Amino acid sequence: PHAGPVESKNEAAMSELVPEPRQKPVVPMKPTGINTNLLGYIGIDTIIEQMRKKTMKTGFDFNIMVVGQSGLGKSTLVNTLFKSQVSRKSSGWNREEKIPKTVEIKAIGHVIEEGGVKMKLTVIDTPGFGDQINNENCWEPIEKYINEQYEKFLKEEVNIARKKRIPDTRVHCCLYFISPTGHSLRPLDLEFMKHLSKVVNIIPVIAKADTMTLEEKTEFKQRVRKELEVNGIEFYPQKEFDEDLEDKTENDKIRQESMPFAVVGSDKEYQVNGKRVLGRKTPWGIIEVENLTHCEFALLRDFVIRTHLQDLKEVTHNIHYETYRAKRLNDNGGLPPMTVETEENHESNL
């Protein structure tokens, strides 16, 4: 009775008329028993190679959003993360540009390639957030944008004639920049994360970490973690989505010790001990961005790009998006609105 994708997990979710949109949908489980008594080599494990080849050919999308008051080094950090000029700062943005009067959403896309793998990276910047005198509800434009991307995806999914590969503009990861006051989180930080941790993966980072000594950093991180816990803010990786014990142990360590990552960004190189490193040069020393004794940038980079990139996308798709979808379909009595219109549009295209 509905024109949605026919998959067992969705039917299960739909049939319950979910009262609370936040019910955890069923995610494909890992097989519990592994049959090791194979009578010869079948070649199932080559699937990994096949997937890899496919991914290399098609490339993949990654959409990362940065949120924080102006001057916290967001653009610089994104450039450092992806080792190229991908932020708003490099796309003709003038340093002396005035702070916008309302929160703007600026998405800039780039295609970067590494080892034969193409990534279509979109950096979504949010200038104006938290910069006004009155910042009431300044997260609303951001929440709206995120939901709009879910809506776009939903509309595509729900079409009769769907595109082979639905363009994915959903925000996979939101880096929230905390100001390194050394004291505690600001009311605005708490408000934002409370509202948005329910719709997107939030990774809190402590910006401009070169302001703090090691003791100040440790104390601040502890306090921030505690405040996040006390306020019930679930940042990525969320506890409830740990799939198995292995994930849980790994993620627990990250959640309780490393996060929030205290980072420093830079796109300038200096010579240190004969090596060229990314860093910041001050009269009292050079801060090396990728040196773990100086700051946790390398940890953030490894976390977001080298280990959890795919997981970020999966959680966005399987959980945040599904929550949105369930809520939307429920609100409309099981039928997505605009179905008729889109059907007509696409029929006419045929």
Place this chain on the structure above:
Amino acid sequence: QQKNLEGYVGFANLPNQVYRKSVKRGFEFTLMVVGESGLGKSTLINSLFLTELYSPEYPGPSHRIKKTVQVEQSKVLIKEGGVQLLLTIVDTPGFGDAVDNSNCWQPVIDYIDSKFEDYLNAESRVNRRQMPDNRVQCCLYFIAPSGHGLKPLDIEFMKRLHEKVNIIPLIAKADTLTPEECQQFKKQIMKEIQEHKIKIYEFPETDDEEENKIVKKIKDRLPLAVVGSNTIIEVNGKRVRGRQYPWGVAEVENGEHCDFTILRNMLIRTHMQDLKDVTNNVHYENYRSRKLAAVTYNGVDNNKNKGQLTKSPLAQMEEERREHVAKMKKMEMEMEQVFEMKVKEKVQKLKDSEAEV
């Protein structure tokens, strides 16, 4: 015309007499610190006055969750070389910390005005033996080291307070910025201050060449980028106050690291008296004339707290005289205008009749 003395009179000793009297009396100074929480204000005050006014047990912002901006004052008596200074620090916890910071400057304005009012009342009393001076003589405004420019809140605050108190803008936690970033940031801030016509505290010009050179050096480095610390660290065999990082030590008193020494010297060693004078002669007088003018012009006392204020009859006469003179001038001008018009008409008529003829 200066006359030459024919012997030693002895009044050259006057400065010493003043000095001795002042030292006996002791000095007072009231300093206000304003800025968002976490900008190192308490640490800087501790560093400036080498005290633990804000001890580590002082409840930091994380413990003081206030819904509105508070204005708190703490007093400390500092003695050095026989001179004693009664220092009052006025803190403004909660400033700029809320989600909605509209009017967060109002409690600050109210506080400053109330101190002016207290002084005005004390001045007007019959018995003026004890006149405590709690007027705010200097306001250190802490700017967050974003590296970009001023925030809307910074501009709003300074615009509203620059005619009530001496504002000295500071770049807080300056060890966040590299020297180039700091330079650019300072330039941008001064540009915006000029654009918005904000009058920050101006260092006075003196007759002394040397002093003027120093003053010019200070002016070039505005706003001062400061770092605070009372932790002593050993660097190259020397014991210095600083902040220890894995990549080096940022020294508080090193002129190449930050402008702390400039601030300290300026605030305490050279310009403290001038700050007090400007507060007394400019900001306080502005307040006073506005307050008293509001009382007379309407005939009715507009002010809720009256105090024993009477407008001096001399001032009243002076005002009436001025009004009269202004009225006379106006009448004169009008008459001249009328006269000119008439002359023009006459000339025109003559021309016309000439033409006819």
